[in-house]
Amino acid sequence: MDFKDVIDAMHSQEIDSLIIFKPENIAYLSGFKPSSSSILILKDDAVLFTSKMEIDNALNQSKVQVAELKSLNEVKKTLQGTVGIENSLSVFTYKKICNDFKTKLTDVVESSRIIKADYEVKCIENAIKIAENSLMNTEIFETENKIAAELEFNMKMEGSIKPAFDTIVASGVRSSLPHATVTLNKLEFPVVIDWGAVYNNYCSDTTRTIIKNEKQAELFEIVLEAQKKAIKVIKPGIKASYVDKVARKVIEDYGYGSNFIHSTGHGLGLEVHEKPLLSQSDKSKLQEGMVITVEPGIYIKDEFGVRIEDVVLIKKNAVRLNKIKTEITL
Amino acid sequence: MDFKDVIDAMHSQEIDSLIIFKPENIAYLSGFKPSSSSILILKDDAVLFTSKMEIDNALNQSKVQVAELKSLNEVKKTLQGTVGIENSLSVFTYKKICNDFKTKLTDVVESSRIIKADYEVKCIENAIKIAENSLMNTEIFETENKIAAELEFNMKMEGSIKPAFDTIVASGVRSSLPHATVTLNKLEFPVVIDWGAVYNNYCSDTTRTIIKNEKQAELFEIVLEAQKKAIKVIKPGIKASYVDKVARKVIEDYGYGSNFIHSTGHGLGLEVHEKPLLSQSDKSKLQEGMVITVEPGIYIKDEFGVRIEDVVLIKKNAVRLNKIKTEITL
Numbered sequence: 046m047d048f049k050d051v052i053d054a055m056h057s058q059e060i061d062s063l064i065i066f067k068p069e070n071i072a073y074l075s076g077f078k079p080s081s082s083s084i085l086i087l088k089d090d091a092v093l094f095t096s097k098m099e100i101d102n103a104l105n106q107s108k109v110q111v112a113e114l115k116s117l118n119e120v121k122k123t124l125q126g127t128v129g130i131e132n133s134l135s136v137f138t139y140k141k142i143c144n145d146f147k148t149k150l151t152d153v154v155e156s157s158r159i160i161k162a163d164y165e166v167k168c169i170e171n172a173i174k175i176a177e178n179s180l181m182n183t184e185i186f187e188t189e190n191k192i193a194a195e196l197e198f199n200m201k202m203e204g205s206i207k208p209a210f211d212t213i214v215a216s217g218v219r220s221s222l223p224h225a226t227v228t229l230n231k232l233e234f235p236v237v238i239d240w241g242a243v244y245n246n247y248c249s250d251t252t253r254t255i256i257k258n259e260k261q262a263e264l265f266e267i268v269l270e271a272q273k274k275a276i277k278v279i280k281p282g283i284k285a286s287y288v289d290k291v292a293r294k295v296i297e298d299y300g301y302g303s304n305f306i307h308s309t310g311h312g313l314g315l316e317v318h319e320k321p322l323l324s325q326s327d328k329s330k331l332q333e334g335m336v337i338t339v340e341p342g343i344y345i346k347d348e349f350g351v352r353i354e355d356v357v358l359i360k361k362n363a364v365r366l367n368k369i370k371t372e373i374t375l
Numbered sequence: 376m377d378f379k380d381v382i383d384a385m386h387s388q389e390i391d392s393l394i395i396f397k398p399e400n401i402a403y404l405s406g407f408k409p410s411s412s413s414i415l416i417l418k419d420d421a422v423l424f425t426s427k428m429e430i431d432n433a434l435n436q437s438k439v440q441v442a443e444l445k446s447l448n449e450v451k452k453t454l455q456g457t458v459g460i461e462n463s464l465s466v467f468t469y470k471k472i473c474n475d476f477k478t479k480l481t482d483v484v485e486s487s488r489i490i491k492a493d494y495e496v497k498c499i500e501n502a503i504k505i506a507e508n509s510l511m512n513t514e515i516f517e518t519e520n521k522i523a524a525e526l527e528f529n530m531k532m533e534g535s536i537k538p539a540f541d542t543i544v545a546s547g548v549r550s551s552l553p554h555a556t557v558t559l560n561k562l563e564f565p566v567v568i569d570w571g572a573v574y575n576n577y578c579s580d581t582t583r584t585i586i587k588n589e590k591q592a593e594l595f596e597i598v599l600e601a602q603k604k605a606i607k608v609i610k611p612g613i614k615a616s617y618v619d620k621v622a623r624k625v626i627e628d629y630g631y632g633s634n635f636i637h638s639t640g641h642g643l644g645l646e647v648h649e650k651p652l653l654s655q656s657d658k659s660k661l662q663e664g665m666v667i668t669v670e671p672g673i674y675i676k677d678e679f680g681v682r683i684e685d686v687v688l689i690k691k692n693a694v695r696l697n698k699i700k701t702e703i704t705l
Contacts, residue, residue, distance in 0.1 A: 101552055135466070
């Protein structure tokens with residue numbers, strides 16, 4: 046990735062130096078994702094400060110100049126003019142190196158990350174492919190835990206360094222919890238599987254729900270209809286919130302509005318959750334080159350839940366990047 | 376865990392309200408580890424604000440009152456007096472809810488976490504047991520990647536929700552990189568395996584190096600001597616930096632001082648890296664009830680590396696919590 050765009054955005058916001066601490070933002074600009082505290086300072090040039098322990102890795106992978114991170118004071122010396130800081134910068138670092146400078150909160154790097162380059166789309170597609178193959182090769186459907194273990198094993202064997210997030214396998218009544226962690230319990234139905242792989246630091250994120258009876262099938266059809274209608278309206282120029290509205294309307298019309306307790310989707314890339322957010326509050330406009338998930342769900346407390354999640358690339362319309370079928374049977 | 380100690384520490388620092396954002400600190404005080412942005416406000420009582428999506432999970436697991444996190448403004452309304460903030464709080468949240476208050480950076484929660492209760496030690500021991508059994512049951516020693524995949528599969532099958540950190544399997548020349556990620560390359564020697572499991576949110580962290588020839592064995596013996604001597608001096612009252620000094624001295628005396636490029640160890644608990652740090656700069660005194668790792672290493676660039684890491688509990692002396700042998704052969 047060429048960071049000229051980010052520097053242009055900095056200048057248009059009258060920022061002279063930008064402090065980048067978030068590992069995903071460092072990965073975006075340098076090609077190297079640090080595993081310990083590292084700081085990238087972007088001015089007209091870029092310098093990545095990283096720990097002694099990681100410096101050889103960084104030198105191998107980084108496209109920008111690398112220096113050893115010896116003290117925050119040394120980093121401070123490289124700052125000049127108005128200093129741009131990320132929302133996620135820690136107060137500790139902020140107080141340590143920014144107190145003599147005029148600062149501005151900015152999301153120039155995250156904003157630049159919203160539109161994916163072809164290379165980035167390829168990485169996401171590869172992550173999806175790994176994740177899908179891995180589910181298709183999963184055989185031990187005995188407990189939530191065993192499914193997750195085998196699925197993650199398969200992803201790792203196919204080259205995903207780690208799962209994109211804690212794999213969710215939520216069965217029976219636990220499927221009514223959108224963020225359930227796995228248990229050792231015997232598998233019941235429905236089974237919600239929400240999983241992702243990582244390829245070159247890029248994530249996939251997909252959900253499938255395996256159903257068994259008519260009540261479950263009924264909700265499945267509603268969620269699927271909501272997802273299809275939402276995907277259909279996606280195109281450059283419409284508001285992110287509108288996609289949420291369309292999905293929510295379907296679910297509301299069937300009387301389950303209060304059971305759809307999260308937003309309809311989110312951007313996907315170096316992080317699992319990126320901008321834009323397909324929610325009521327995000328009024329930003331969709332653009333060509335965005336990669337987003339569409340994941341309506343219905344959760345009935347103490348009974349069960351259904352969620353269906355696919356990844357789409359926005360071109361003239363939404364292009365589904367998932368190849369796996371929506372309906373999975375055992 | 377009873378948070379009376381934390382409240383006492385707050386009061387002694389003249390803090391009236393404490394904002395806790397770090398998931399591990401929330402887990403420590405409430406018993407519930409959130410997977411999305413959540414905020415715990417500690418005054419004389421405690422309220423955990425969490426997302427609608429997680430609220431059922433939180434209600435099931437949290438020992439403190441739970442409320443839905445609707446807006447930061449609502450959280451702000453609960454603050455009063457001098458507000459304590461964590462080092463890791465984001466500048467965004469800080470500016471959003473703290474600007475009308477006098478604030479103080481504080482690490483009262485992390486400081487309280489340094490001394491482990493019996494329950495916490497049990498959790499760490501269980502995590503270690505899972506990790507060790509899992510390595511012992513690993514069979515496919517073909518590529519770095521396959522070892523890591525099988526090891527993580529085994530840990531998950533034994534109940535570890537996820538690895539405590541990205542498993543390191545670094546073989547041949549890659550063993551000279553302390554934080555190497557796994558590759559698909561055919562396995563060479565030595566093989567450095569640095570891995571950990573999680574049990575009830577508590578982590579294990581152990582490293583073994585599998586060696587094959589005399590040069591490797593020579594370095595292995597030096598690192599082991601450094602580790603043994605360091606463990607031997609550990610007891611309540613001595614400085615964390617002294618343990619580092621003892622380990623470093625052994626390695627320096629053999630002429631490899633410049634090849635020991637990280638600190639000698641660190642606290643272990645809800646996070647893999649906690650206080651204290653066994654490094655030159657940490658002058659804090661060791662105390663009974665701390666759980667720390669001791670992990671000297673020697674890294675020879677473009678050749679290979681050796682690291683040995685064990686976990687000890689500080690009682691009258693250091694009590695090794697690992698049961699696995701130091702020397703592992705295939």
